Amino acid sequence: MPDSSKNKKLPTIYDIAEEAGVSYSTVSRTLSGFEFVKDSTREKVLAAVKKLGYVPNQQARSLAGGVSNLIGILVPGLTDDYVIQILHGIDSAVTESNYNVILYTTNRRQGKEATYAATIINGAADGLLLVAPIKVELYLDALREQNFPYVMIDQVDLEQRSTVVSADNHKGAYKATQYLIELGHRQIGFLTGLMQLNVAIERLEGYKAALADHKIPFRDEYIAQGDFRMQIGYQGTQELLALEHPPTAIFASNDVSALGAIDAIREHGLRVPDDISVIGFDDIPAAAVMYPKLTTVRQPLIQMGREAVLELLARLKNPDHEVRQITLATQLVIRDSCAAPCK
């Protein structure tokens, strides 16, 4: 009668040592790629490894060697395609390295960010990737005190003390607004992102700058508070449409909230782009297949993820690798959701 709770013991380096007739130190050296091992010894060890089906215990390796070969990733959640695209870029670059990934989703619970960061600093991973973090200030000092390798993605470090990979939000927002102006729009609503984030602020600034450059007065009532989520985009748009002089175009701070905006517009019996134009930001995959296809500002999300990994890997290899701010270009992608204002 087999005892289901008793598992066959997994082989350790001691078992390998015995099988190969060498000391466990030698096994360890061979397996960790140490160079000064006699070929014949190496072969004996490798044969024993194969025979016993030995696989190293990562936790023990990590504890003894101080290296986990794990990269921690902190993401706000898995619901936004925006995050997924970045993750995809991260994954593709990590796959090419010999690191693995430990994933923490904060689901916007800001307290969790700091908790997870602390765990990671305490040995759970060798480095940390922060995707659009909200409460960085809560643990940035801890990261720096430990000289812990980390890279932020889609954030703005005003003090320039962190390596940050982001897109040119200001210019992107400027181009989007300018495009609407060139189509003839003068009443342009703006749906903000989560204004705790600098990227959201930068997009608003880009919008303002474009208005100013074209001598269009900034109107406070055309600014609707959003938070990058669809539902709030929907609500904000409702407010804009309820205005006495509703805007003829709406610039949403990201594609997901543009989706919410379009919903709200349709619910009012209006059509996109015939009655109201909508422009987004991000260029998530859905933007190209939805109806109408969304005109938007493309952020190179996958590339941002990749670049961030490359920077982190460089830091991991060389702790003195310079801190830098990488800003990737954004690009206006014109599709079908914008038109000249009617009448």
Add this chain to the structure above:
Amino acid sequence: MPDSSKNKKLPTIYDIAEEAGVSYSTVSRTLSGFEFVKDSTREKVLAAVKKLGYVPNQQARSLAGGVSNLIGILVPGLTDDYVIQILHGIDSAVTESNYNVILYTTNRRQGKEATYAATIINGAADGLLLVAPIKVELYLDALREQNFPYVMIDQVDLEQRSTVVSADNHKGAYKATQYLIELGHRQIGFLTGLMQLNVAIERLEGYKAALADHKIPFRDEYIAQGDFRMQIGYQGTQELLALEHPPTAIFASNDVSALGAIDAIREHGLRVPDDISVIGFDDIPAAAVMYPKLTTVRQPLIQMGREAVLELLARLKNPDHEVRQITLATQLVIRDSCAAPCK
């Protein structure tokens, strides 16, 4: 001059013990929730923890205690929304537990599955979630030999020896085919999934069964080989369209390949659904916002992820938790991509 490579030492239980004036064993007991600790002692320890900002080292905990509080997740990749939805479900359930997630993407490199599985078994995680794995047979024995807790998602275990959470593929495919038949279609093309996977086989069987029940002869030339990816869906559809009597409707084994099918159809100057109907499988988020909105068979992907976590958690708590096959219902979602055949 600060040495950037020398980090301040992180506090350990020994530091806490000293600060609190107790033994390190007591610190360990207090922190791991051991019940027989005097209240006053507990308070002293907790105060010291707070004062020194102590955070336990997970690797050490895992090595000593044999429990990592990590769940390993093996996914084919991060490009398919299908996988993302499942991951989302997994994440939402894991978040409610005190486990964290270590994520491995195989990117369809089948050898990696076994390697990752071996690492996980060797202490990297306490349990394993397999999302649509391809080469399970390579490591299933190892998992079972160790009595290692695992759950498969969207797989079919013909031997019924694994806990599996999946959707009713056969019935779903049957309903989709039946729907096309009821619209009047008789020439129905079928774009297969990756036929190494039982779920792909089941969908084909459902299609065949529906044809048979409606006395429509099965035609081999109407079956195009796919692999669940857009590009191959596109190619397969090209083949179907090149037939002397091309089908009037195409049933794609998943939404992503339906996207490829629609591309191919448009390239032939034909329209969906006016000239050819297309139906998918999965109901990924894009299906509802694309144009035309995709008629498809919904799999409860998020729920599948959640259920799998719940089962795994149950196994983790009780190693003798019964192995079972959970099959969730699929649902036909009628949108705009199917119509009666023209003429």
Add this chain to the structure above:
DNA sequence: CTGAAAGCGCTTACAG
């Protein structure tokens, strides 16, 4: 309720 000891499976100076 609490301490001292052994051990988890490795890595890495230290000798030789």
Add this chain to the structure above:
DNA sequence: CTGAAAGCGCTTACAG
């Protein structure tokens, strides 16, 4: 090139 020893930061019987 290789062995013996110490140690990584914890947990968990074993005593008391």
